Amino acid sequence: MIVNNLKIKNYRNFKEVDLKLINSLNIFIGDNGQGKTNLLESIYLCSIGRTFRLNSEDELINFNENKCTIELLLDKNKYKINIELFLEKGKRKQVKINKVKLDKTGEMIGVLNNVIFTPDDMKIIKGSPIERRKFINIDISQIKPKYKYLLNKYKKIITQRNNILKNYYTNKENKDIIDIWNNYLIDIGTELIWYRNEYINSLKKYAVDIYSDISGNKEIFDLKYKCNIGNICDMDKESIKNIFHQKINKNIDNEIQKNTSMYGPHKDDLIISLNNKECKYFGSQGQQRSAILALKLGEIEIIKDEIGEYPILLLDDVLSELDNKRKGFLINYIKNIQTVITTTDDNDLINLTKDFDKKIFYINDGKIGNITN
């Protein structure tokens, strides 16, 4: 899929921007604080509907304005799709696809598929399990709308069930209804586990080969789904459900005592390892970066398998983090994928891409100019 046109109004430090992107490399060069990440974020917003940064939604609107818009034109599977996002201070954001307003922003996920790679993604390796769950949740949601729906449902079940566990002895009714909530938890939780297992298996297949290419066959990459209810490797849904039931039955007293749901996919993790050693603890900085790179490039291939087209790749200032060999590998890998890439160092990237089709833009204080090579 290709993003042809991006229009921005009063978003972050941009007043008015109207960009034509090309279907290969789009390079944005600028010093720190000029708007490079803001620009990538605007495309990401049209894909996921939420920012990947920590800001509140109002902070996306230019400091001096009350509302902003982002509009994007997409070619996907021979269709032209128009995505519009409207933000207004103090109001709920609105999304339109081909001029039709969506009831929920979440419905937009999966229309514009993207893979983003930022220096912050190191947290997928180094951070807590929450970061890894976020990573797989966004990935699977982009290709399986049903997963997103189930995930929302599951979150509500956890909230309700925790409430029941908390008031188990104070509210008599809770003793009667806990079984119902256990069944909800197990039914929906099993579906999520099943999706995750499938996804992680596919991601592993790609990432192992990609990592091997990056490292020159020196190290073996591995990805394992650490399912919180137990080892569910290659099990069918019925067997997963049985394990889940056993886990809950065995531990319900403990859950009541602790006032919280202790078992289920909301506690899952992902183990990323190199030569059988967990990358989080034993990987060097360079190995950890390569591992993330392998995961991100694997993600791209899975989206291609699912929807028949490559997603848009957003690379935020990641080249400076990679050594020359890895830079070369990455640039070569992405030459047939529409990529929006930001950098502070023009020489480096221009040298690396001298034989590639590209469009170069300069960003300065929210203003964007371009020269075409």
Ligand SMILES: Nc1ncnc2c1ncn2[C@@H]1O[C@H](COP(=O)(O)OP(=O)(O)O)[C@@H](O)[C@H]1O
């Ligand atoms: N809502 C906003 N209104 C105006 N400027 C903003 C807003 N949010 C962030 N900025 C400005 O955007 C700049 C940072 O942009 P960013 O894209 O992160 O820079 P970089 O080019 O380093 O990636 C900062 O100068 C910041 O003050």
Ligand SMILES: [Mg+2]
């Ligand atoms: Mg930046």
